[in-house]
Amino acid sequence: MRKYQVIEKHIEIGSGKVLLDPDQYKTRAHNLSKPDADGTCAILKPIQFKFGEMFGYDGDFGKHLSQFVIELGAPKPDKKAALK
Numbered sequence: 133m134r135k136y137q138v139i140e141k142h143i144e145i146g147s148g149k150v151l152l153d154p155d156q157y158k159t160r161a162h163n164l165s166k167p168d169a170d171g172t173c174a175i176l177k178p179i180q181f182k183f184g185e186m187f188g189y190d191g192d193f194g195k196h197l198s199q200f201v202i203e204l205g206a207p208k209p210d211k212k213a214a215l216k
Contacts, residue, residue: 133172133188138181140200146178148191156187 133151149172150164157164157173164173172190181187186204193201 133190134206135186135188135204136201137186137204138183138200139202140183142180142182143197143200144178144180145175145189145191145193145197147175148189149174150179150190151188156185 133149135151151170151172152160152164157167160179163175163177163179165176167173172188175191
């Protein structure tokens, strides 16, 4: 499970599994399965996240959505290597 933060106005995710804090789950519970033993929930209907929200996600964003989130804890690209 990777942790992400939204860097656009909002995004919508339609499938996969998410790990949310209790407040996030409460507002989206009608679109999610009950939490598994590890706290993850399957997305049953599309859910949205607003700018700045953080969540765990085990799924594929695809090219379109991947530009609207940053992976937290991911190594930053080496600018010098990119210039070569």
